[in-house]
Amino acid sequence: MPTDLARLMLDPSLLPPEKRTLLSRVADQSAALGFPCYLVGGFVRDLLLHQPVNDLDVIVEGDAIRLGRALLQQYGGKLTPHAPFHTAIWHLPDSDETLDLITARSEAYEFPGALPSVTPSTIADDLRRRDFTINAMAVRVDGPHFGELLDPLDGQVDLQRGLIRALHPRSFVDDPTRILRAIRYEGRYRFQIEPATLKWIDAESLGVLSSLSGERLRHELDLILAEENAAAMLLCTESLGVLHAIHPALPRFDSTRANLLGQLPSADLNLPCERVTLGYLVWLLDVPAEDLTVLCRRLDFTSELSETLVGASRLKAQLPALTNSRPSVWTFALEKFPPLSVFVVSLVTREPALTTFLATWRNVKPHTDGETLKSLSLPPGPRYKEILSRLRAAWLDGEVKDEAEEKKLLEFLAK
Numbered sequence: 001m002p003t004d005l006a007r008l009m010l011d012p013s014l015l016p017p018e019k020r021t022l023l024s025r026v027a028d029q030s031a032a033l034g035f036p037c038y039l040v041g042g043f044v045r046d047l048l049l050h051q052p053v054n055d056l057d058v059i060v061e062g063d064a065i066r067l068g069r070a071l072l073q074q075y076g077g078k079l080t081p082h083a084p085f086h087t088a089i090w091h092l093p094d095s096d097e098t099l100d101l102i103t104a105r106s107e108a109y110e111f112p113g114a115l116p117s118v119t120p121s122t123i124a125d126d127l128r129r130r131d132f133t134i135n136a137m138a139v140r141v142d143g144p145h146f147g148e149l150l151d152p153l154d155g156q157v158d159l160q161r162g163l164i165r166a167l168h169p170r171s172f173v174d175d176p177t178r179i180l181r182a183i184r185y186e187g188r189y190r191f192q193i194e195p196a197t198l199k200w201i202d203a204e205s206l207g208v209l210s211s212l213s214g215e216r217l218r219h220e221l222d223l224i225l226a227e228e229n230a231a232a233m234l235l236c237t238e239s240l241g242v243l244h245a246i247h248p249a250l251p252r253f254d255s256t257r258a259n260l261l262g263q264l265p266s267a268d269l270n271l272p273c274e275r276v277t278l279g280y281l282v283w284l285l286d287v288p289a290e291d292l293t294v295l296c297r298r299l300d301f302t303s304e305l306s307e308t309l310v311g312a313s314r315l316k317a318q319l320p321a322l323t324n325s326r327p328s329v330w331t332f333a334l335e336k337f338p339p340l341s342v343f344v345v346s347l348v349t350r351e352p353a354l355t356t357f358l359a360t361w362r363n364v365k366p367h368t369d370g371e372t373l374k375s376l377s378l379p380p381g382p383r384y385k386e387i388l389s390r391l392r393a394a395w396l397d398g399e400v401k402d403e404a405e406e407k408k409l410l411e412f413l414a415k
């Protein structure tokens with residue numbers, strides 16, 4: 001009798017056929033070695049929710065490195081073993097994709113917030129080390145066991161009830177990134193954090209969160225900003241005291257900006273920007289300049305993101321002085337900022353000049369260039385720049401409308 005999970009794993013709308021093939025290969029090799037083989041975490045959670053899955057989280061009760069070698073011998077590719085953790089990364093043949101192969105393990109945290117030390121163990125122990133019951137289920141896939149659900153912590157019940165439940169009171173102290181993970185799952189599935197779990201997000205676990213590196217915190221915030229429901233999640237981080245714990249200057253997300261999070265620049269603007277980047281810009285635009293640099297450092301932002309953010313904040317402050325200016329004044333002022341800074345300020349303020357700058361003005365150039373000026377026997381020097389700027393301003397402000405008018409103005413300027 002195929003189980004529910006067996007049926008779900010065979011459904012191509014939930015598990016793409018190429019992943020299904022990969023899964024069979026891993027399961028068969030594992031069975032041949034006599035290692036019970038499981039898929040865990042989000043794979044089981046999302047299948048049970050009838051949602052498509054892509055990531056295969058493979059755990060074996062045995063030696064994941066030996067499994068990796070068997071797969072390598074049979075199918076090719078490359079293997080990167082990591083002996084201290086008993087794990088291996090299989091680089092699939094003829095593809096850029098990789099598959100993590102993990103030995104079932106138990107974990108111990110030397111101090112709160114530390115990365116854990118690991119010891120090979122059983123699948124039951126491996127499930128106990130995890131964050132939430134809904135992520136602590138496994139489905140066995142080797143041989144006749146294909147499709148058997150392991151759910152010792154009643155994850156399926158919580159999944160049906162819509163609850164995010166941590167496994168023990170120290171879970172957030174051991175690993176406070178789980179606080180942000182809880183908020184993310186709550187917002188993604190419209191679940192609730194179970195009341196006892198909510199209480200464990202307390203001064204102690206938030207204190208450990210404060211001590212985490214910028215890189216680890218930013219990674220979790222990136223994951224939140226990549227989500228459809230990011231605005232609600234950010235609001236929740238504020239109400240649980242998470243933002244203050246990360247840094248007191250981190251502001252509450254302005255919920256009136258929620259609909260801006262997905263408004264990426266249209267392709268014709270030629271402004272590459274990812275949802276996560278736009279999210280930070282919309283969220284942090286109003287932070288006072290002196291706090292902004294501190295936050296950029298705390299969250300280990302790239303220099304590009306930091307510069308865009310600082311630029312957007314400065315531009316927003318300068319906007320009143322530019323209102324009702326001529327197009328050339330706008331253009332020469334806006335060109336000093338990263339285009340993405342201009343874009344985010346245009347989203348937030350709806351100032352039409354910013355949109356016109358991005359779509360049109362910044363691309364307006366005169367026909368005349370340095371070569372033309374040389375051919376007029378003008379000696380190169382600062383005058384070149386003056387003349388070219390003046391011609392550009394004339395186009396922008398509608399003083400010249402065609403090449404002949406530009407030529408006339410050039411003759412006048414070059415006298």
Ligand code: CTP
Pocket residue numbers: 040041042043055057129130131132135136175177178181
């Ligand atoms: N995990 C954990 N504690 C963490 C991170 C991960 O216990 N701080 C465990 C969970 O069991 C999780 C699994 O590792 O399900 C895989 O982690 P990850 O890939 O981050 O999450 P997914 O479950 O795949 O979910 P998603 O990527 O959709 O958030």
